[in-house]
Amino acid sequence: MLKINNLHASVEDKSILKGINLEVKAGEVHAIMGPNGSGKSTLASVIAGKEEYEVTDGNILLNGEDIEDLAAEERAHKGVFLSFQYPVEIPGVSVTNFIKTAINANRKAKGLEDMPAKDMLKMIREKSELLEIDRKFLSRSLNQGFSGGEKKRNEIFQMAMLEPKLAILDETDSGLDIDALRIVANGVNKLKSEDNAVILITHYQRLLDYIKPDFVHVLYNGKIVKSGTAALAHELEEKGYDWIKEEVNA
Amino acid sequence: MDLKEKLVSSFLAFENHADLDSPIHDIRTEAIKTFETEGFPSKKEEAWKYTSLNSILKHDYSVFPKQENAIEYSDVKKYFIHDIDTYNIVFIDGKFASHLSQTTHDGLDVCLMSAALSKPKYRLIIENYFNKVATKDSLTSLNTAFAQEGAYIHIPKNTLVNKPIQIIHFSTGSEVALMQQPRNLIVVDENSHVQIIERHQSLTDNPVLTNSVTEIFGNKRAIVDYYKIQNDNVNASLIDSTFVNQKRESHISVHTFSFGGKLTRNNLNFYQNGEHMDSTLNGITIIGDKQHVDHNTLVHHIEPNCESHQDYKGIFNDSATGVFNGKVVVNKEAQKTNAFQSNNNILLSDKATINSKPQLEIFADDVKCSHGCTIGQLDDSAMFYLRSRGIPEKEAKALLMYAFANNVLETVKIPELKKRINKLIATKLGVNIGFDL
Ligand SMILES: Nc1ncnc2c1ncn2[C@@H]1O[C@H](COP(=O)(O)OP(=O)(O)OP(=O)(O)O)[C@@H](O)[C@H]1O
Ligand SMILES: [Mg+2]
Numbered sequence: 001m002l003k004i005n006n007l008h009a010s011v012e013d014k015s016i017l018k019g020i021n022l023e024v025k026a027g028e029v030h031a032i033m034g035p036n037g038s039g040k041s042t043l044a045s046v047i048a049g050k051e052e053y054e055v056t057d058g059n060i061l062l063n064g065e066d067i068e069d070l071a072a073e074e075r076a077h078k079g080v081f082l083s084f085q086y087p088v089e090i091p092g093v094s095v096t097n098f099i100k101t102a103i104n105a106n107r108k109a110k111g112l113e114d115m116p117a118k119d120m121l122k123m124i125r126e127k128s129e130l131l132e133i134d135r136k137f138l139s140r141s142l143n144q145g146f147s148g149g150e151k152k153r154n155e156i157f158q159m160a161m162l163e164p165k166l167a168i169l170d171e172t173d174s175g176l177d178i179d180a181l182r183i184v185a186n187g188v189n190k191l192k193s194e195d196n197a198v199i200l201i202t203h204y205q206r207l208l209d210y211i212k213p214d215f216v217h218v219l220y221n222g223k224i225v226k227s228g229t230a231a232l233a234h235e236l237e238e239k240g241y242d243w244i245k246e247e248v249n250a
Numbered sequence: 251m252d253l254k255e256k257l258v259s260s261f262l263a264f265e266n267h268a269d270l271d272s273p274i275h276d277i278r279t280e281a282i283k284t285f286e287t288e289g290f291p292s293k294k295e296e297a298w299k300y301t302s303l304n305s306i307l308k309h310d311y312s313v314f315p316k317q318e319n320a321i322e323y324s325d326v327k328k329y330f331i332h333d334i335d336t337y338n339i340v341f342i343d344g345k346f347a348s349h350l351s352q353t354t355h356d357g358l359d360v361c362l363m364s365a366a367l368s369k370p371k372y373r374l375i376i377e378n379y380f381n382k383v384a385t386k387d388s389l390t391s392l393n394t395a396f397a398q399e400g401a402y403i404h405i406p407k408n409t410l411v412n413k414p415i416q417i418i419h420f421s422t423g424s425e426v427a428l429m430q431q432p433r434n435l436i437v438v439d440e441n442s443h444v445q446i447i448e449r450h451q452s453l454t455d456n457p458v459l460t461n462s463v464t465e466i467f468g469n470k471r472a473i474v475d476y477y478k479i480q481n482d483n484v485n486a487s488l489i490d491s492t493f494v495n496q497k498r499e500s501h502i503s504v505h506t507f508s509f510g511g512k513l514t515r516n517n518l519n520f521y522q523n524g525e526h527m528d529s530t531l532n533g534i535t536i537i538g539d540k541q542h543v544d545h546n547t548l549v550h551h552i553e554p555n556c557e558s559h560q561d562y563k564g565i566f567n568d569s570a571t572g573v574f575n576g577k578v579v580v581n582k583e584a585q586k587t588n589a590f591q592s593n594n595n596i597l598l599s600d601k602a603t604i605n606s607k608p609q610l611e612i613f614a615d616d617v618k619c620s621h622g623c624t625i626g627q628l629d630d631s632a633m634f635y636l637r638s639r640g641i642p643e644k645e646a647k648a649l650l651m652y653a654f655a656n657n658v659l660e661t662v663k664i665p666e667l668k669k670r671i672n673k674l675i676a677t678k679l680g681v682n683i684g685f686d687l
Contacts, residue, residue: 048638052630076640088635092653101649102639109640158639 001026001197002047002166006058009046016042018222019058024166027194031208031233032201034219035241040201041085043219044168048082049075062166077109079165083155083172085201090142095154096124098142099161106162127160131187148175156184160191167191168199173207185210205237218244253307253429258286260313261395272367273376274397281386281394288388300573300605301544306487306513309457311429313396315343319422321453323350326420329451334666336447337415339401343422344430346399350418359404360415363433366402375404379437383465383495383521390491393463397433400462405442405472414445414664419462421486423454434464438472445664449479452486464492468500470524475503475663481510481674484539491517498524498553505662506533507671508543509678519548520558522584528557534655534671536678538567538598548577551584551614560591563655566602577609578619585614591621596628596654598647648681 002024009017016039024030032040046053047060049072059066067075090098104114115123128138131153143151152172159167169188173181188211192198200211208216208230216233218226220241225248226232236244251259261282265275272278290307291298321342330338337360340350346362353361359372366372381397384390401417421428438444452458468474480488488511496502508514520529535543549558564572574593595604608621628650636646652659652675659675662668 045634048634050634050638052634071643072634072637073640073642073646076638080638082638084635088629088632090632090635090650090653092656093649098636098639098649101645102636102641105642105645106640109642162639 001063003061004047004058005061007043007046007055007060008057009042009053009055011042011053015056016053016222017046020219020222020224022217022224024197024199026197028215029192029198029200029211029213031213031216032199032219033203033216033233033236038219039222040219041170044082044170044199044201047075047168048072048080073105073109076162077106079196081159081162081164081167083152083159083167083169085170087143087146087151087155089144089146091144093142095138095140095142095157099124099158102158103161123161127157130160130190131157132183133157149177149180152176153180153184156187160187163191165196166199167196168201170201171203172200173202173204181207182210205233208233220244220248253311254285254289257313257392258282264314264396273373274367274380277381278395278397281391284386284391285388285395288391291388297546297575300571301513301515301542303513306457306459309427309459311427311457311459312425313429315345315425315428318345319343319424321347321350321420321422326350326451326453329418329420329449331414331416331447331664331666331670334664335413337413339415339417341399341419341432343420343424343428344399344432347420358406358409358411359402361402363400363402363435364398366435367398372402375437379465379467380435381465383467383493384463384491385493385519389461389489390463393431393433393461393491396431397463400432401434401436403434403436403444403446405438405444407439407441409439409442411442411444414447414667417446417448419450419460421452421456421458423452423456425456427457427459429459429461431461431463434462436464436466436474438466438468438474440470440472443473445475445477447477447479447664447667450482450486450488452483455483455485458482458486460486460488460490462488462490464490466492466494466502468494468496468502470497470499472497472500472502474500476505477662477664477667478504478506478516479671479674480506480508480514483510484512486511487513489515489517492519494520494529496520496522496524496527496529498526500524500527501530502527503530503532503661505658506545507674508533508535508537509674510537511541511543513542515544515546517546519550521550522552522556522558525553525555528559530661531558531560531562532658532661533562534658534675535562535564535566535572536651536655536675537565537570537572540569542571544573544575546573546575548579549589551578551580551587551589553581553583554585554587556584557588558590560593561658562593563658564593564595564604565598565651565654566595566604567598569599569601571602572604574604574606574623575609576607576621578611578621580612580614580617580619582613585616587614587617587619589617589619592623594624594654596626596651598628645681648676648679651679
């Protein structure tokens, strides 16, 4: 589904990603961990098509197609979804109208008519129930004044509505209380299938207790320096990153 | 002959032709003198620092159109709010168009200024209200000198007008260049409520200059909602001076939607003569190309315990220029005044400019006054957020601009009008999605 080859990216001439290689197949869950500032969110943004970042070398293939020249919305139309580490507040646009607009924009890109209002309402009801989101919440301005946990839950609500092929969840677990974490993880698991894939960016093992990764990667200083199975996450939880940094710098 | 000379010399002919016994004969004569002395305002005047009339004054305007030009309702229907029942006062090239109008004298007067000026039964109202709140600046004086036609609306006590009143001015291009000077008088008596929509629409690209003056009187507990739709053609310019005199416990709002025209200057003045009232001045400006829109507002708080709210949003593209000059005066006696003013702007291009200047003159000590002005671009991170959800760039921009203007749009109380303005905004932004935010 996703194949990243020797990806280098920089912002304002500052090099951040320094040769990333990663392959994610349909049906897989990958976890990316790594110290603060190592480039995890940058990688997520580059995959989603944030123009601020310049790809200086390497490429990203989505189902075999190089997506370098695709705008963020075109990548979304191909099924890429990013749950933001810091969701943006947009005053004046309600959650409901935002998600309606997004769904119909995606349908339009596929040559489909707008979703009938009745179906839309039904879907909104189902997905908000799945994530235990209060209906009142949906008429509020997007992310404005939402608590940290509410923002994250709202990201997963959008994911549930848009049903992406490749979901990248950037620290969706941070800010969630124990119950919310369970609800959100449960939501992600329900959406998981053999046809889609998930990349989880996280600092904590606890999310991985709920959503079992097939692979765990450590991103350090713009490179994936170690990959392994779920066991690697446990090892990191126990030992921290020092031993990895030492290995890299040795 | 320049325009000023032309106007001054045509005044004599005009006034001789008019009724010399008219109650306003002296007022007109006085007014032309003021205009003759002061002339058109220039950029040297503080209030006109950022707006030059030079380019629009150079045309050889017809002041009294000779030709009568008929237009069919079907051709101009789209400029009406036509999906609801309304009273209509419609003018074509400055002349009343009865076939497009729906006026009334049944319990209220929705009719013509020319009738009000000539018929004895209106004399008292004219004497009490005409030119009583309008200032004596040169452009208003020019209008006063030629005051003859426009809307005359009188809502007597305890009347809830059950449908909005539309005032529409069409210009047909039958003249190479046309100058119009409509004069409106709106008197709303105690406990009455009325909604008014005003629009100026040129039907060709021939230059049009409209120097419009409107006086609004809201007596005790009156509620007046006034909406101005300014979406005119590229060669149409508008100087709109509106004066509002409010009495105690009245609620008056004026919304100005400026989406078109070559040059638009709005002088909007509120005078609060009484306690416990509020004034609302809202505006959305969305312009591009070389268009220019200048909002010059004044709220004068004269007595205690009143409020005023000003909320102006501007979106400027290409080489468009905007001005917001918002003045709030709070007299020493006007304690417990709450006066809010905000002017927020988005510049979509490097060449667009906005000059925003609040002017607060506060002489009372127990007041709450706030003002804020912002000038910014569309937020990149918000754009990425929307686009990452599959919303294309153009729509994402439009969505953010809608959201930006939304709190002003929300305050439009006529749903059909709100829908129409929504549509105008969508057209203006070049998108075709019906956001209902
Ligand atoms: N737009 C930008 N301008 C300048 N520097 C940037 C920009 N975006 C990212 N960086 C820098 O790139 C590096 C990687 O940032 P990134 O956000 O990808 O880290 P991260 O691995 O997600 O960290 P965290 O775990 O704290 O979320 C950091 O040093 C950051 O300051
Ligand atoms: Mg990060």
